[in-house]
Amino acid sequence: MFRLYDFLPSGNGYKIRLLLTQLGIPFERIELNILKGETRTPAFLAKNPNGHIPVLEIGPGKVLSESNAILFYLSEGTPFLPSDTWERSQVLQWLFFEQYSHEPYIATSRFWISILGQADKYREAIKQKREPGYAALTLMEKHLTHHTFLVGECYTIADIGLFAYTHVADEGGFELTKFPAIQAWLERVQAQPQHISITQG
Amino acid sequence: MFRLYDFLPSGNGYKIRLLLTQLGIPFERIELNILKGETRTPAFLAKNPNGHIPVLEIGPGKVLSESNAILFYLSEGTPFLPSDTWERSQVLQWLFFEQYSHEPYIATSRFWISILGQADKYREAIKQKREPGYAALTLMEKHLTHHTFLVGECYTIADIGLFAYTHVADEGGFELTKFPAIQAWLERVQAQPQHISITQG
Numbered sequence: 562m563f564r565l566y567d568f569l570p571s572g573n574g575y576k577i578r579l580l581l582t583q584l585g586i587p588f589e590r591i592e593l594n595i596l597k598g599e600t601r602t603p604a605f606l607a608k609n610p611n612g613h614i615p616v617l618e619i620g621p622g623k624v625l626s627e628s629n630a631i632l633f634y635l636s637e638g639t640p641f642l643p644s645d646t647w648e649r650s651q652v653l654q655w656l657f658f659e660q661y662s663h664e665p666y667i668a669t670s671r672f673w674i675s676i677l678g679q680a681d682k683y684r685e686a687i688k689q690k691r692e693p694g695y696a697a698l699t700l701m702e703k704h705l706t707h708h709t710f711l712v713g714e715c716y717t718i719a720d721i722g723l724f725a726y727t728h729v730a731d732e733g734g735f736e737l738t739k740f741p742a743i744q745a746w747l748e749r750v751q752a753q754p755q756h757i758s759i760t761q762g
Numbered sequence: 763m764f765r766l767y768d769f770l771p772s773g774n775g776y777k778i779r780l781l782l783t784q785l786g787i788p789f790e791r792i793e794l795n796i797l798k799g800e801t802r803t804p805a806f807l808a809k810n811p812n813g814h815i816p817v818l819e820i821g822p823g824k825v826l827s828e829s830n831a832i833l834f835y836l837s838e839g840t841p842f843l844p845s846d847t848w849e850r851s852q853v854l855q856w857l858f859f860e861q862y863s864h865e866p867y868i869a870t871s872r873f874w875i876s877i878l879g880q881a882d883k884y885r886e887a888i889k890q891k892r893e894p895g896y897a898a899l900t901l902m903e904k905h906l907t908h909h910t911f912l913v914g915e916c917y918t919i920a921d922i923g924l925f926a927y928t929h930v931a932d933e934g935g936f937e938l939t940k941f942p943a944i945q946a947w948l949e950r951v952q953a954q955p956q957h958i959s960i961t962q963g
Contacts, residue, residue: 610901610904610905611863623848625855626855626859627859627862629858630852630855633851633854634851634854637850637851646835646838646839647820647824649834649838650826650834650835651826651831653830654826654831656831656858657830657831657858657861658812658827658828660862661861661862661866665862665866700811
């Protein structure tokens with residue numbers, strides 16, 4: 562059985578929980594509290610020297626890290642990843658956008674404000690994340706104004722990857738009221754079969 | 763013919779130039795000077811609303827952004843991308859690592875120091891990039907101590923993706939002398955057929 566090293570509040574971990582659930586694949590979830598250094602132990606660093614969750618353990622010594630690479634691994638050969646090279650590449654384009662231009666602003670702000678509960682301590686850093694975070698949302702809004710889902714008008718791992726931190730952007734201080742196309746898309750994603758919330762382990 | 767929107771000093775652009783050259787695919791290179799706002803024009807933003815190079819124009823209205831997604835698109839069905847799902851996922855793991863844990867520290871420091879030539883202005887920011895940048899190099903060093911290339915003991919787009927900014931890490935103030943396994947790997951990458959340098963358009 563797959564073993565998922567995870568931290569419940571993590572959007573990156575949630576991506577994998579959500580996809581595994583929607584694929585109907587059973588898995589064992591190992592909760593590691595990143596706030597208590599549980600991802601910095603020698604045992605965990607042997608699995609992922611980067612010290613980040615999620616990590617998917619597929620078998621003895623066979624582990625995969627980087628949430629979006631795990632999404633790709635699990636969705637290969639399923640309707641969650643198109644088989645066409647051009648569409649697959651667009652899925653990856655969105656997933657790289659997520660890790661470079663979205664997560665470092667929106668997820669990081671959420672971490673400081675809602676996970677650590679230290680908005681005051683990180684006030685200046687949070688301020689610097691505002692503009693690029695809203696730029697990422699604006700780019701999504703433009704695209705979703707003309708599209709049902711991010712790629713090929715189908716629900717794919719691109720939607721799962723971007724949904725994870727977008728739907729809790731308000732926990733990072735980002736107002737979604739100005740983004741009607743994003744809000745409608747969030748509802749379409751939440752209406753997919755076997756959808757689970759971020760708080761469900 | 764493919765059209766590549768590019769900026770010669772960019773490691774992200776270099777990844778695509780290098781792969782296209784090694785695949786023997788002719789392409790037209792459009793140089794945009796990011797320092798002069800040439801990626802912020804309405805015409806370019808219509809191609810990539812993110813305003814980043816590289817962008818690969820495949821045909822009218824068919825454009826792909828995100829350097830590592832472009833690498834995936836071009837290498838599908840070639841020896842530069844394994845066909846096995848597990849190996850492909852490991853390639854993606856390295857490429858997501860590159861964009862999240864390597865590029866934001868090493869490439870950004872190089873940009874401030876060697877492209878903008880403003881080491882003094884960005885002194886404090888550069889200092890903050892030191893530790894995570896060296897952590898990324900240390901992780902690579904550990905892996906390359908036991909491996910010829912990053913995935914499957916073959917030269918793949920994972921190596922191209924990580925080579926781009928690692929081989930010019932010194933231009934960002936990162937000393938590679940402490941990383942003998944990385945240095946030997948850089949030489950193996952440079953010895954591949956049809957290798958070109960970052961300054962070759």
